[in-house]
Amino acid sequence: MKKEHRAELIDNKSMNSDSSLLVFRCPEIAEESRPGQFVNVSCSKFLKRPFGVNDTDSINGTFSIGVREVGEGSAEIRSLEPGALVDVLGPLGNYFPLENAKKLIMVGGGTGVYPLHFALKEARKANVQTIYICGFRCVSDSCLVDECEAFSDRFMITSDTGDVGIRGTVMDALYRLNENEYNDATVLSVGPEIMMKNVSQWAENIGLDCFVSLERRMACGIGMCLVCTCKIKTKNHDDLYENKRCCADGPIFNSREVVW
Template identity: 60%
Template sequence: MKDEYSARLISNRKLNEESSILTFFCPDIAVAAKPGQFVNISCSNLLKRPFGICSADPESGLFSIGVREVGEGTREIREFLPDRRVDVLGPLGNTFPIDDADRLIFVGGGTGVYPLFFALSQAVKRSIPAISVCGFRCVGDTCMIDEFRNCSDRFLVSTDNGDMGIHGNVLDALSGISDSELNQSTIITVGPEIMMKNVAEWAFDRGLPCFVSLERRMACGIGMCLVCTCKIKKVGSDDQFENKRCCADGPVFDAREVLW
């Protein structure tokens, strides 16, 4: 059983009309958290809501999440005021395999940029060269731009309507990366499922390893309720699959295993 903590909200900073970054003081989570993992945050609804960990600093005891408002739970969480105590379960789930990579390319869309930023920060600490590609609907939807730009060896941004960066989606942005930059790179992508599927195909075509972080509706977050199953190919088979728990067996999976 995972521990639940009473975390103190330190700050709640609005990023744009829909999204905010919430920073909590909780040394246990800040020390244990690894890139790719998530936390389950309490709200007045019975079920906690899952959020990828965006940063964690063992020295200060702080960790942060980015929250986009899509419904009742996220609306309430975005309104939390500093000093509030919040029940948090975590860190949960598995991690991005960044330590073994020679070079990394992070590809994020929408709220996927939050967990990717934690991975990018760790890559910087380990001196692993990293290119970041972030895609958004429009300039009003963008977030973490300065953070990604400052930490990445190269940073590309795309918007669907072209009002910031490359006009198009992340695949249009990826086409601007040279073969020598791709060489030996591992791709890590988080965002809408269709985006991750297309990025995974792009990576396969170039013979590059690719890892994705799947999102499912979740309840317990710890592998007990089976609400969050996803179809993962059986080893050595292209058409046989098994149901895995996104929360406990994932959320990070090798893209070759995912039955989209």
């Protein structure tokens, strides 16, 4: 399947002080993407930059990504204007195993809310019950709040400053769930590594499966250069690990396999 595409930017909407939602026309990526996958977007730098797919619209042949500006590549991509033609590689990587989920608890932090938004919309289409928890530093960092609230059965937001939602971290929201709410759920988490580690420990302690999206610096994005390795436990050996390629073997891993 061809992965390299020429995509046209059709919308660029600011989400908060440092991130924007970019919508591209590219029917192939719109058709093939699954929640948890990412695309590699070209810029004037040598390497393309990876971004999780935020949404797709197969009728209009579009997909979107949320881009937070952290350096030159993301700043350039964020500043693209409608009509720009960009080389995009994708969809890349594996995806969340949503097929057999009876109930989903999604926990996102920062830009992790973008790929989880895609999972949330797919869960709604499949009539899977969802609890959606998102955490930000403060209200001006928050994004996709109304959309995610509308698509989830239970919605909670946290902020470090307390100027929106529960004051604290996503853990403070998770601790408010009772057994009836989390029983039989599968947990998905995307965001800062320390957050995903804490979320997975919470899930593992109460016997829930948890899938996390690991983030590594990437180059090729297709498993060829070995720049993006992460340590994943060898099957049935808790004390042994193998180096896996985050881009091709991941980015989604069962949290029990991750060496944090």
